[in-house]
Amino acid sequence: DSGVTQTPKHLITATGQRVTLRCSPRSGDLSVYWYQQSLDQGLQFLIQYYNGEERAKGNILERFSAQQFPDLHSELNLSSLELGDSALYFCASSITGLAGDETQYFGPGTRLLVL
Amino acid sequence: GQSLEQPSEVTAVEGAIVQINCTYQTSGFYGLSWYQQHDGGAPTFLSYNALDGLEETGRFSSFLSRSDSYGYLLLQELQMKDSASYFCAVTYSSASKIIFGSGTRLSIRP
Numbered sequence: 001d002s003g004v005t006q007t008p009k010h011l012i013t014a015t016g017q018r019v020t021l022r023c024s025p026r027s028g029d030l031s032v033y034w035y036q037q038s039l040d041q042g043l044q045f046l047i048q049y050y051n052g053e054e055r056a057k058g059n060i061l062e063r064f065s066a067q068q069f070p071d072l073h074s075e076l077n078l079s080s081l082e083l084g085d086s087a088l089y090f091c092a093s094s095i096t097g098l099a100g101d102e103t104q105y106f107g108p109g110t111r112l113l114v115l
Numbered sequence: 116g117q118s119l120e121q122p123s124e125v126t127a128v129e130g131a132i133v134q135i136n137c138t139y140q141t142s143g144f145y146g147l148s149w150y151q152q153h154d155g156g157a158p159t160f161l162s163y164n165a166l167d168g169l170e171e172t173g174r175f176s177s178f179l180s181r182s183d184s185y186g187y188l189l190l191q192e193l194q195m196k197d198s199a200s201y202f203c204a205v206t207y208s209s210a211s212k213i214i215f216g217s218g219t220r221l222s223i224r225p
Contacts (some may be wrong), residue, residue, distance in 0.1 A: 002157065002159070033213070041217065042202060042215045042216060042217040042218050043158065043202065043204075043215040044215070045213040045214065045215070048213075056213070058213065090157060090158070092158075103160045103163070104160060105160070106157040106158045106159065107157060108156075108157050109157055
């Protein structure tokens with residue numbers, strides 16, 4: 001158990017809909033990362049937050065947005081969902097996320113299926 | 116562009132040694148990390164190389180050569196539980212990008 005929690009574990013929805021994925025980082029970690037992993041694909045970095053502020057952006061679509069709240073939990077919002085958005089979405093956390101050598105601890109993921 | 120390449124699949128025998136290579140076409144990154152992911156599970160951190168050379172952690176070792184744009188993960192005394200996918204990843208100096216390789220699926224046979 002990494003100490004990172006994600007809810008829900010599974011989500012099934014229809015095209016055009018909007019969903020929110022939630023992540024709680026390890027106690028004491030200030031930085032949260034979001035990743036997308038499609039079937040048989042590697043991890044695609046989406047976005048990183050540090051202490052409530054966006055710190056780095058990867059290949060995140062405009063239909064997707066995220067935020068980190070004062071209690072440090074984070075939410076990833078996916079809107080106007082398409083079939084291709086079906087994937088496993090991971091959240092990870094690290095102590096500060098300010099240095100490249102920090103270990104990231106991954107949550108169990110949310111499996112999203114868009115029908 | 117910036118990319119990392121890994122073999123898609125590697126097969127090895129229990130008790131043997133296997134090396135998973137990662138070649139990259141990029142520069143200016145902090146270092147190279149390795150992650151393990153079992154089917155249906157979350158990635159877990161294995162090792163990190165900031166400097167050139169070999170880093171050893173138990174049965175696993177990782178190597179980086181920036182001059183050769185190359186790194187590898189070495190797994191020794193292979194066990195069946197090592198069957199998993201292994202990803203290399205680079206984090207950039209600006210921390211504006213984190214790029215993962217597409218992963219290597221390691222299969223261990225008795």
